[in-house]
Amino acid sequence: MGKEGPNIIKKVVTEMNLAEQKNNKNSFVQNASMEQLQLIPGIWVNGHCFWMQNQAEKVIYEEGLVMKVKQEQLHSRIRFSTVYVSNYSNQKKEVRILAMHQYPNPLGEQLTFVSPTDNRIFHLANKAVYMVNGQYNGIGMRDSTVMPQWNAFTDQIWSSLKRGTLKYQPMVKGLAASIFMEYLTIESHETKKMNTWTIWGMNKNEVQSIEKALLKNTLAFPFEK
Template identity: 35%
Template sequence: MGMDMYVKNIVDFPLVKQELITQIGIWVDGKAFWLKSVNEKILIEQGISLQIKKDHFHSKIYYYGIYLTNHMSKDRDVQILFMHQHKEATKDHFSFISPSENVIYHLANNKVYLVNGEIGGRVEGQRTVQPYWNFYNDLCWRNLDKGILQYRPMVKGAAVSLMSIGAKIPPKKTIKGSSWVIMDERKLELERLNKLFIKKTD
């Protein structure tokens, strides 16, 4: 069963405006690279390419398929990066990490957004929430050379959430990952749908 049919069988929501921006990137060799307005990035020096395929499913779920290819003849250790922020942030917005669920929530305009991701079925990784200016001035990193994020559990107002999940790509191989944003007024429903996505990637 295709992913689109799988999600449609989970939930049937009306189409909603995407209010949370998703940006995907990669950390490799002590540097972070982001896909801004394109769906593919080739890092020639690093021998890595990253491709993103976005699906909307006509619901309150945005899903991103992620494909990482190692073009070199040796293993490559990388981290896939997931960034989320509101298009129009206000001082009343609140973003935080839920350690028990290992996810990030964004609260805005009486709506709750759950964001999560995986690479090769792995969801464990680093998570942080930072003020806008920290992200855009590279202050979100505790140690960029080692790929270690500066941990902060919550931010009120204009915030950026970040996830980083590590992976090893074998020579001349492609590994797959994914990221999703789910919006609902009910936290229990968000938890249920998130668990279904994780189960699907196992």
Template identity: 35%
Template sequence: MKIEANLQKDYQSVQRKLLVKKITTTPGIWVDGKTYWIQNGYEKLIPEHSISVHVKQIHKHSKIQYNEIFVRNHSQEPQKMKILVLNYFSKAFHNHLSFVSPTENVIYHSIDDQLYLVNGEHNSNSMEQRTVQPLWNVHTDHIWSNNQNGVLKYQPMAKGSSVSIFSLNMEVMPQSTGISRAWSIMGTEKKDILDMNHILMQTSTSIS
């Protein structure tokens, strides 16, 4: 009984550590110089732009967090916007490193031996802009180089309490819905993570 209790305790400890290191994703919308974050992670109505957003979490693989972001244009005119995807850890890790990889066009977060790849797409187009920022820049204009034109402030690397942000260009026709996808992949081997990322870029079929 004592052995079983110790095993259960060890298992719970491992699960807590994994949960603590789970990356959190918050989608957002930039339109006409204004930024709207979907704080609850699921849905938001933006009446001033006649837009509604719904986020659906889809299970692909135990190491993948995958979201489909549906944007409905309720107006009678086409609307251009940017999907924003914010990724961060709820707990601050002093050994957390986040950085942009221009050659692979992805963002990485690294803690200890765990590596997290962040990416997304809209209509087979990959990230338009990507940056990492100090945590305290979020929900301020400091994430922008030019807010009116939707240009993110580029920073390739950050340590400690930092977040990653990327954008996807989207145009939604009147009375229509646009869909973007965003994901994060966790692992210890970079090659395995990149292989999964390649599959997700190619298809939306579940990975078994």
């Protein structure tokens, strides 16, 4: 084989190892990116908060309210959800719809923060960027916060549970849940809805470009005007 033989073999093996590492890295990013953020809708009414965990419909008997959630995959990078609230009581209801998002299978480093400039929430995990946004009747997110995941379903998310105001915290490193709220007035025997969506990509510019195209597509984005 000659003196150069072992060096050539060593070089080929090294290149193969580097290529394998690169493929594993790309595969990791791709698989991680497919792990979409989990949406957990909730509702605040008359000083009480109720969450829809692992269910598509929730009846709040004492308030005469019914919550339903419908999720759609409009695009491979977009998860679109509509939360419906129906008031079957004989009284008008002032409610807050909450949208909590958390990462179901945490791997690697995570950073979650509220961007006041963009009025968006960003989850950075597994080398991917997840952007959370929502609207009710053409109005974007009203109140938003980020909490350590272990505080997500406790009173720690509220500055005042009685008034329905969230405790503002702009950033969390590690396991976190983001929460935003919309304010609704629902008349007796009326149904209203709020839309929320998450978009994932490899960087902020990518997710913003996807959202821009989404907002322009009235067929794929059936908001009521």
